[in-house]
Structures are given as structure tokens and as C-alpha cells.
Amino acid sequence: MNHTKMQAAVQAYIDLFNAKDAEGIADLYADNATVEDPYGTQPKKGRAEILEFYSGAVKSGSTLVRTGPTQIASNVAAFAFTVYIGGLDEESKGVDIDMPMGKMEIDVIDTFQFNEGDKVTAMKAYWDPAVNLRQT
Amino acid sequence: MNHTKMQAAVQAYIDLFNAKDAEGIADLYADNATVEDPYGTQPKKGRAEILEFYSGAVKSGSTLVRTGPTQIASNVAAFAFTVYIGGLDEESKGVDIDMPMGKMEIDVIDTFQFNEGDKVTAMKAYWDPAVNLRQT
Numbered sequence: 432m433n434h435t436k437m438q439a440a441v442q443a444y445i446d447l448f449n450a451k452d453a454e455g456i457a458d459l460y461a462d463n464a465t466v467e468d469p470y471g472t473q474p475k476k477g478r479a480e481i482l483e484f485y486s487g488a489v490k491s492g493s494t495l496v497r498t499g500p501t502q503i504a505s506n507v508a509a510f511a512f513t514v515y516i517g518g519l520d521e522e523s524k525g526v527d528i529d530m531p532m533g534k535m536e537i538d539v540i541d542t543f544q545f546n547e548g549d550k551v552t553a554m555k556a557y558w559d560p561a562v563n564l565r566q567t
Numbered sequence: 568m569n570h571t572k573m574q575a576a577v578q579a580y581i582d583l584f585n586a587k588d589a590e591g592i593a594d595l596y597a598d599n600a601t602v603e604d605p606y607g608t609q610p611k612k613g614r615a616e617i618l619e620f621y622s623g624a625v626k627s628g629s630t631l632v633r634t635g636p637t638q639i640a641s642n643v644a645a646f647a648f649t650v651y652i653g654g655l656d657e658e659s660k661g662v663d664i665d666m667p668m669g670k671m672e673i674d675v676i677d678t679f680q681f682n683e684g685d686k687v688t689a690m691k692a693y694w695d696p697a698v699n700l701r702q703t
């Protein structure tokens with residue numbers, strides 16, 4: 432693992448998500464990687480499931496905004512961000528999304544575990560929709 | 568696990584650390600809990616090792632300041648904070664600490680895994696002194 436490459440992978444993840452590039456996000460992951468989002472739910476495993484997950488996620492019109500620096504320890508990067516759902520990106524939406532609840536925000540902390548090739552092998556997202564979703 | 572109790576345990580951890588109460592911190596942990604700080608190093612295991620670790624840590628005169636909300640997913644709480652080493656708490660220091668590097672800050676993300684009794688069973692701290700320590 433390489434600190435610089437791990438930092439870059441986290442930034443690429445944010446940027447690719449905001450560019451709605453699900454394929455690009457899937458490329459950050461190793462073969463047979465797992466995505467547990469949120470932590471405690473059934474993980475998505477392998478490229479097909481991971482790509483399907485992110486393809487759906489980027490279609491939501493959400494935007495990720497970092498709320499602090501990336502922390503790296505050994506082979507793991509941890510970082511905090513807010514997901515803005517609806518409202519930040521209205522103009523670039525291809526379709527009108529019916530959002531009866533209005534704009535929403537979710538605070539999240541993710542951890543990415545990397546392999547020797549600087550690919551993500553395990554992603555865990557810590558957030559809870561039951562207590563964490565803010566209507567704005 | 569109980570969301571409210573997990574949130575309260577995280578806040579207690581911050582408050583007890585800043586009150587230099589290592590015994591109080593140790594009480595937040597389950598028997599045979601592990602503390603991996605930073606992640607990737609040999610874990611401290613069990614009350615004696617955990618108490619020894621925090622007894623040393625609180626003597627450093629460090630202060631923890633939250634930098635975001637606590638994220639809870641399933642049985643894990645994740646939270647970001649900054650450690651201020653030296654300078655924030657000069658007046659209450661019992662001894663002068665020789666700090667040739669001056670005041671320092673470290674950004675950290677911790678995860679606490681809880682058991683059914685709302686005690687912490689596994690703590691992992693994500694930070695890296697090699698890249699993360701800021702001289703101020």
C-alpha cells in the first residue's frame with residue numbers, strides 16, 4: 432500500500448461519484464471486493480454487484496462532500512462526508528425525481544481496506560437512516 | 568445495542584479522556600476488549616492493558632475535540648475528532664512537559680464495536696503519525 436495512492440483513491444471515489452461514473456468507482460475495487468453500506472447489511476460482493484449498487488446510487492442525484500481529511504492507518508483509509516440528496520444538483524438531473532420529503536442530508540464515515548495493489552478490498556459505510564437522515 | 572447508549576458512550580469517552588479519568592474510560596470496555604490505536608499495531612487486550620494505555624495517554628495533557636457527529640451502524644459507532652497535544656490545557660498540567668516540537672494536532676477517526684450490554688468490545692483508531700501530525 433502507498434499512502435499517496437490510498438489518499439488519491441479516496442478522492443477519486445468522491446469525484447467519480449459526483450460525476451455519476453459508476454464504472455470508474457467499480458474500477459477502484461479489487462476482484463471479489465465487498466461493499467457493506469451501511470455496515471451490518473448484506474455486503475455486495477464482486478464487480479457485478481458493486482457496479483449495480485453504484486449505478487443505482489449515482490442515479491439518485493446525490494452529491495458527496497468531504498467533511499474532514501482522510502485518515503490512513505496501515506492498509507485502511509477512513510474518511511467522513513455528507514451525502515446531499517436532492518437539491519444540490521438540480522440542473523444536471525436528466526429527470527425530475529419525485530422527492531416528497533424534500534432535500535435530505537446524511538452524514539457518513541467510510542472505511543476502505545486496500546490490498547498491495549492499492550485496490551479497495553473491503554468498504555464499510557457507517558451511517559443509520561433511522562437516526563441520521565436530516566430533512567433540510 | 569441501543570443507539571442512545573452507544574452515542575452516550577462515545578461522548579463519555581471524549582469527556583472522560585479530557586478529565587484524565589483513565590479508570591472511567593476502562594469501564595466503558597467489555598472484559599477482553601481490544602484497543603488497536605493506531606489500527607495495524609499490536610492491540611491492547613483486557614482491562615489491565617487498556618487501563619495502562621489510557622493512563623499513559625491522559626498524562627500527555629492531550630485534549631480531544633469532536634469534529635463531527637457520531638455515526639452508528641448496527642453495533643458500531645464511528646466518529647472523527649482532533650487530538651490537541653500541548654498548549655490547550657497548560658494551566659492544569661501538574662508538571663512542565665518538555666515539548667520541543669511545540670503544539671501538535673492529530674486528526675483521528677475511531678470505531679467502537681459494542682456488545683449486547685453496550686460495552687465496547689473492539690476499538691480501532693485510524694490515524695498515522697507519519698503523515699498526520701501537524702505542528703502548530
